[in-house]
Amino acid sequence: xxxxxGFAGINAGKALRKADVEITIIDRRNFHLFQPLLYQVAMAxxxxxxxxxxIRSVFKRQPNVVRVLLGEVTAIDLERRExxxxxxxxxxxxxxxxxxxxxxxxxxxxxxxxAPGLKTIExxxxxxxxxxxxxxxxxxxxxxxxxxxxFVVVGAGPTGVELAGALExxxxxxxxxxxxxxxxxxxxxxxxxxxxxxxxxxxxxxSQAARRQLETLGxxxxxxxxxxxxxxxxxxxxxxxxxxxxxxxxAAGVQASPMGAMIGGVDRAGRVLVExxxxxxGHPEVFVAGDLAAVDGVPGVAPAAMQMGRHVxxxxxxxxxxxxxxxxxxxxxxxxRARAVADIKGIRFTGFLAWFAWLAIHIFYLxxxxxxxxxxAGWAWHYLTFRRGARIITGVGRLHRG
Amino acid sequence: xxxxxGFAGINAGKALRKADVEITIIDRRNFHLFQPLLYQVAMAxxxxxxxxxxIRSVFKRQPNVVRVLLGEVTAIDLERRExxxxxxxxxxxxxxxxxxxxxxxxxxxxxxxxAPGLKTIExxxxxxxxxxxxxxxxxxxxxxxxxxxxFVVVGAGPTGVELAGALExxxxxxxxxxxxxxxxxxxxxxxxxxxxxxxxxxxxxxSQAARRQLETLGxxxxxxxxxxxxxxxxxxxxxxxxxxxxxxxxAAGVQASPMGAMIGGVDRAGRVLVExxxxxxGHPEVFVAGDLAAVDGVPGVAPAAMQMGRHVxxxxxxxxxxxxxxxxxxxxxxxxRARAVADIKGIRFTGFLAWFAWLAIHIFYLxxxxxxxxxxAGWAWHYLTFRRGARIITGVGRLHRG
Numbered sequence: 001x002x003x004x005x006g007f008a009g010i011n012a013g014k015a016l017r018k019a020d021v022e023i024t025i026i027d028r029r030n031f032h033l034f035q036p037l038l039y040q041v042a043m044a045x046x047x048x049x050x051x052x053x054x055i056r057s058v059f060k061r062q063p064n065v066v067r068v069l070l071g072e073v074t075a076i077d078l079e080r081r082e083x084x085x086x087x088x089x090x091x092x093x094x095x096x097x098x099x100x101x102x103x104x105x106x107x108x109x110x111x112x113x114x115a116p117g118l119k120t121i122e123x124x125x126x127x128x129x130x131x132x133x134x135x136x137x138x139x140x141x142x143x144x145x146x147x148x149x150x151f152v153v154v155g156a157g158p159t160g161v162e163l164a165g166a167l168e169x170x171x172x173x174x175x176x177x178x179x180x181x182x183x184x185x186x187x188x189x190x191x192x193x194x195x196x197x198x199x200x201x202x203x204x205x206x207s208q209a210a211r212r213q214l215e216t217l218g219x220x221x222x223x224x225x226x227x228x229x230x231x232x233x234x235x236x237x238x239x240x241x242x243x244x245x246x247x248x249x250x251a252a253g254v255q256a257s258p259m260g261a262m263i264g265g266v267d268r269a270g271r272v273l274v275e276x277x278x279x280x281x282g283h284p285e286v287f288v289a290g291d292l293a294a295v296d297g298v299p300g301v302a303p304a305a306m307q308m309g310r311h312v313x314x315x316x317x318x319x320x321x322x323x324x325x326x327x328x329x330x331x332x333x334x335x336x337r338a339r340a341v342a343d344i345k346g347i348r349f350t351g352f353l354a355w356f357a358w359l360a361i362h363i364f365y366l367x368x369x370x371x372x373x374x375x376x377a378g379w380a381w382h383y384l385t386f387r388r389g390a391r392i393i394t395g396v397g398r399l400h401r402g
Numbered sequence: 403x404x405x406x407x408g409f410a411g412i413n414a415g416k417a418l419r420k421a422d423v424e425i426t427i428i429d430r431r432n433f434h435l436f437q438p439l440l441y442q443v444a445m446a447x448x449x450x451x452x453x454x455x456x457i458r459s460v461f462k463r464q465p466n467v468v469r470v471l472l473g474e475v476t477a478i479d480l481e482r483r484e485x486x487x488x489x490x491x492x493x494x495x496x497x498x499x500x501x502x503x504x505x506x507x508x509x510x511x512x513x514x515x516x517a518p519g520l521k522t523i524e525x526x527x528x529x530x531x532x533x534x535x536x537x538x539x540x541x542x543x544x545x546x547x548x549x550x551x552x553f554v555v556v557g558a559g560p561t562g563v564e565l566a567g568a569l570e571x572x573x574x575x576x577x578x579x580x581x582x583x584x585x586x587x588x589x590x591x592x593x594x595x596x597x598x599x600x601x602x603x604x605x606x607x608x609s610q611a612a613r614r615q616l617e618t619l620g621x622x623x624x625x626x627x628x629x630x631x632x633x634x635x636x637x638x639x640x641x642x643x644x645x646x647x648x649x650x651x652x653a654a655g656v657q658a659s660p661m662g663a664m665i666g667g668v669d670r671a672g673r674v675l676v677e678x679x680x681x682x683x684g685h686p687e688v689f690v691a692g693d694l695a696a697v698d699g700v701p702g703v704a705p706a707a708m709q710m711g712r713h714v715x716x717x718x719x720x721x722x723x724x725x726x727x728x729x730x731x732x733x734x735x736x737x738x739r740a741r742a743v744a745d746i747k748g749i750r751f752t753g754f755l756a757w758f759a760w761l762a763i764h765i766f767y768l769x770x771x772x773x774x775x776x777x778x779a780g781w782a783w784h785y786l787t788f789r790r791g792a793r794i795i796t797g798v799g800r801l802h803r804g
Contacts, residue, residue, distance in 0.1 A: 030538055031794045047449040049792035056580035057793075067582050070538040088542075121796050136432055136472040140490075178458035180469050370783055370791050377779065381772055389772050390451035391459075392433045394523050 001025075001083060001092035003073055003259065005032050005055040007302050008098035008290030008309035010367075013059060013066065015313025022065045024092075026085060028072050030054055033121065034366055036302055037375070039159055041124040043166035044132065044174070044388040048121045050374045053367045076262045078283055094285050094316050097259055097272070098309060101291040101300060104255035104269075111230040115152075115248040118159060127249060129393045131167065134246045135175055135184055136393075142181040148246035149187040152235050154227055155252030156193035157200070158333040161210060163249055164191040165336035168217045173386035190220045190243060192235070194252075197223055199341070201299060202331050206341040209350040213339045227252075254300060256292050267294045276323035278312055284321075287312040298326045302365075334358045337383065403427075403485060403494035405475055405661065407434050407457040409704050410500035410692030410711035412769075415461060415468065417715025424467040426494075428487060430474050432456055435523065436768055438704055439777070441561055443526040445568035446534065446576070446790040450523045452776045455769045478664045480685055496687050496718050499661055499674070500711060503693040503702060506657035506671075513632040517554075517650035520561060529651060531795045533569065536648045537577055537586055538795075544583040550648035551589040554637050556629050557654030558595035559602070560735040563612055565651055566593040567738035570619045575788035592622045592645060594637070596654075599625055601743070603701060604733050608743040611752040615741045629654075656702060658694050669696045678725035680714055686723075689714040700728045704767075736760045739785065 002009045005027035013023055031052040040046040059066040075084040076097075082089045103117030116126050131151070138148035149171070153164045171187035191198070191214065197207040198214065198221060211221055222237075229236040234245040256270035263280060265273045271294035274280055278287045278295070289312050290305035298304045304326055311324045330344035334355055342354035349357075359379070366372050378389055404411045407429035415425055433454040442448040461468040473487040478499075484491045505519030518528050533553070540550040551573070555566045573589035593600070593616065599609040600616065600623060613623055628640040636647040658672035665682060667675045673696035676682055680689045680697070691714050692707035700706045706728055713726045732746035736757055744756035751759075761781070768774050780791055 029795065030534060044451075047451055047792075048796060049446075049449055049794050052794040054580070054793050057578075057789075060578060060580050065582065068580075069542055070535070071542060085542075121794070125796075132432060133472070140471055140473060140487075176459075176462060178456075178462050178470075180467065370787075370789075373783075374776070374779070374791070377776070381775075385772075387459075387772075389776070390449075391456050392451050392454040392523070393431065394450060394527075 001090065001094070002096045002098065003027075003083070004098035004100060004290070005029070005058075005068075006035070006098060006100050006290060007305035008100070009096065010055070010058055011306045011309030012096050012098065012289060012313040013309075014062075015310045016317050017062045017064065019064065019317035021094075021316070022067070023059075024067045024069060024090065025055060025059075026069045026071060026073060026083070027055060028070070030056070030068075030070055032058055032367065034371075035119075036362060037366075038118055038121075038124050039162045039166065041121065041390070042118055042127040042131075042163070043170060044128050044390040044392075045166070045382050046375060046378050047390055048125070050371055050378065051366070052121065053371060058367060073259065073262075076259075078263070078286060081285070092285075094287070096287045096289055096309075096312050097263060097292060098288070098290040098305070099257035099259040099292055100305070101254040101256050101271075103250060104253035105250070106253055108230075111250070114230045114232055115154060115250040117250040118163070125394060128390070130247050131170065132391060132393045135179065135182070135187075137246070138182045139179050145182045145186075147233065147244040149182065149184070150234075150243065150245040150247075151187065151189045152243055152245045152248045153189070153191045154230075154235070154248065154250050156191050156195070156198035156221070156223070157251060160191060160193070160251035161198055161214065161333055161335055163251060164189050164214060164219045165217055165334070165339065168219050169336050170388065172218065174388050174391070176387075188220060189218065190222060190245070192225045192227060192237070193221070193223045194226045195223060199333055202333070202341065203343055203348060206331070206343055206348055206350070210333065210335060210341045213335045213341070213350070217336055217339070254291070260288075260292055263288065269294070277315060277321050278308060278324050287315075295324065295326070303329050332358045332361065403492065403496070404498045404500065405429075405485070406500035406502060406692070407431070407460075407470075408437070408500060408502050408692060409707035410502075410714075411498065412457070412460055413708045413711030414498050414500065414691060414715040415711075416464070417712045418719050419464045419466065421466065421719035423496075423718070424469070425461075426469045426471060426492065427457060427461075428471045428473060428475060428485070429457060430472070432458070432470075432472055434460055434769065436773075437521075438764060439768075440520055440523075440526050441564045441568065443523065443792070444520055444529040444533075445565070445572060446530050446792040446794075447568070447784050448777060448780050449792055450527070452773055452780060453768070454523065455773060460769060475661065475664075478661075480665070480688060483687070494687075496689070498689045498691055498711075498714050499665060499694060500690070500692040500707070501659035501661040501694055502707075503656040503658050503673075505652060506655035507652065508655055510632070513652070516632045516634055517556060517637075517652040519652040520565070527796060530792070532649050533572065534793060534795045537581065537584070537589075539648070540584045541581050547584045547588075549635065549646040551584065551586070552636075552645065552647040552649075553589065553591045554645055554647045554650045555591070555593045556632075556637070556650065556652050558593050558597070558600035558623070558625070559653060562593060562595070562653035563600055563616065563735055563737055565653055566591050566616060566621045567619055567736070567741065570621050571738050572790065574620065576790045576793070578789070590622065591620065592624060592647070594627045594629060594639070595623070595625045596628045597625060601735055604735070604743065605745055605750060608733070608745055608750055608752070612735065612737060612743045615737045615743070615752070619738055619741070656693070662690075662694055665690065671696070679717060679723050680710060680726050689717075697726065697728070705731050734760045734763065
């Protein structure tokens with residue numbers, strides 16, 4: 001039984017394709033989400049369905065029985081080897097828990113309504129609606145346009161850097177000359193990071209390159225800056241500096257899914273402490289994979305989750321025990337059109353080449369021919385025209401008047 | 403000033419492109435929605451942004467000043483020639499009210515939560531989530547699958563016929579062999595209509611053809627059947643017949659937007675009674691166009707709204723008064739893959755040819771090169787693979803467990 005249809009869960013299931021097992025995958029959603037491109041949905045460049053793929057369809061050609069169950073796991077009984085979903089108890093022989101992580105506001109959960117984070121499709125559409133609405137509200141309230149057209153991104157990890165770069169591009173190119181009273185190109189994008197550099201886990205030379213590229217685009221980068229408060233009109237830094245802003249986006253912290261607490265033995269971030277083979281102490285039939293697993297030296301990125309999932313799947317398929325070894329394929333972060341930084345097996349490069357590598361790798365890992373085609377077509381259109389294809393404001397929070 | 407960025411509003415604005423006027427367009431949403439294809443978003447074949455286009459972008463090359471204002475009109479003061487949006491009063495010289503219609507439950511508004519209608523992008527995503535979830539919930543509760551896999555569509559106008567056809571196709575082709583415990587092809591689709599035939603406003607021979615095509619697909623058509631109650635487990639007909647159903651969709655009634663009441667002089671459906679030139683009595687500077695206008699012999703369809711909008715725009719541009727004359731270009735309704743009925747200037751045809759005409763006309767009228775490309779590409783993929791590209795369950799109501 002696999003809980004979670006993310007990178008770890010899907011790859012565990014695939015690694016079991018030739019094993020003589022019956023697989024049950026439980027997820028709250030019917031689709032696998034290609035999270036590395038989620039920021040592009042938020043930034044109106046891609047559609048939700050371009051980066052989502054039905055879990056059932058992932059396994060449709062798999063020879064063994066794969067049951068997909070939509071639902072929320074409410075309890076795990078390790079002793080009786082059962083998982084509770086609603087009123088139902090489902091028994092398992094092997095359990096793989098791969099429910100990932102969500103954003104953390106470090107104890108300030110009330111910031112969430114002012115500064116949405118980016119983990120789900122709904123998050124992405126909320127952010128899209130807020131960003132696009134900011135320009136509309138500024139047009140209706142030109143006297144407040146300085147504040148309304150200030151965007152703050154908190155956290156300069158890969159997601160924060162990507163969001164900041166895309167926001168600047170939306171303002172400069174995405175809105176064209178379609179507004180009468182405000183000038184979208186005057187928008188300010190401010191990237192706030194507590195560390196002394198952007199992309200903290202990356203090699204220092206790449207952090208510097210990324211910062212240079214961001215600043216060339218027009219993003220203001222504030223490192224060694226901590227957020228002490230967020231409200232509906234902006235952000236206060238711990239230095240006392242106040243930034244009046246119409247839109248604040250949260251890309252700072254992550255915390256493991258609450259499923260970790262059901263298993264027990266978690267670290268401060270809520271991740272489950274696992275044995276070297278990713279099983280949990282005293283329960284060799286239970287594994288944790290992906291962002292929910294605490295493994296020294298393994299970052300919370302998609303390739304790591306894929307490798308962990310594959311590892312666990314193979315262990316079960318072959319009936320052997322082996323410690324998990326992370327193979328670091330490198331780091332890639334994109335900053336905008338033809339701008340990116342890459343560190344692939346020690347070879348570091350920036351600019352167009354890094355950006356092209358980023359494109360190629362993301363298209364390669366995207367599941368489904370249709371998704372690949374539509375993402376490529378969307379990118380081509382965006383690249384040629386500078387316009388964003390999904391510039392529509394929908395859903396909740398679509399008009400939050402300042 | 404134009405209130406509403408639908409077919410009437412957009413076409414009024416375009417007809418004024420060479421006039422020496424300043425145009426303000428007010429809408430609650432930032433996009434123009436191509437409503438004839440909205441059911442395809444609901445049926446997971448297209449993405450929201452494929453059929454939505456920013457209103458600002460529609461007018462970006464127009465030579466005169468076009469201001470687009472996002473907001474909700476709360477009052478119209480015909481005497482002072484002012485429109486209230488929030489706290490703001492905006493004066494006008496000419497006013498075009500084109501806020502369209504929404505669905506009507508004939509006084510049974512509590513049915514809405516059980517049987518959503520289809521007017522907005524959010525409606526479409528709600529319907530998509532319910533329809534796709536029905537199969538997932540049936541898989542989790544196979545003992546109730548007969549009810550869960552029964553879909554009722556109330557109303558056999560063009561939208562109802564399109565929904566019923568697409569539902570049957572989803573069940574038969576869209577879900578493939580991806581479920582273990584339920585057989586999606588066993589789903590029942592029931593189309594309920596009070597009239598004695600489907601597509602009541604169409605010529606009788608086409609109604610018969612449409613019914614035949616629906617029944618060939620597998621849809622059960624119940625004409626002369628009125629709904630007396632809807633609850634969370636199904637539909638009761640006035641004959642006393644009870645249909646246990648997991649999903650009910652409402653495609654029966656429309657009522658004009660509440661903006662009509664602000665102007666006064668409305669008919670039973672809330673539409674504004676207009677003079678032959680579409681102005682309102684006593685106020686030659688105020689016009690009503692599109693579904694909100696009550697004009698004898700003019701149906702509530704997109705071509706009529708476009709013609710009315712264009713008519714009003716031209717009157718204002720030229721400073722002349724002429725009665726509006728509706729030119730009926732014909733009727734087209736699609737039932738499914740290569741199935742449709744058409745009546746174009748008295749020439750009636752059905753099947754593949756009608757379906758092809760439907761495709762061509764809808765692509766032609768869709769705004770924006772990008773939208774045309776992505777809709778065509780989506781259709782081509784769907785046609786070749788029988789699969790639906792947007793099979794993801796998002797947003798509110800994404801899991802309504804039976």
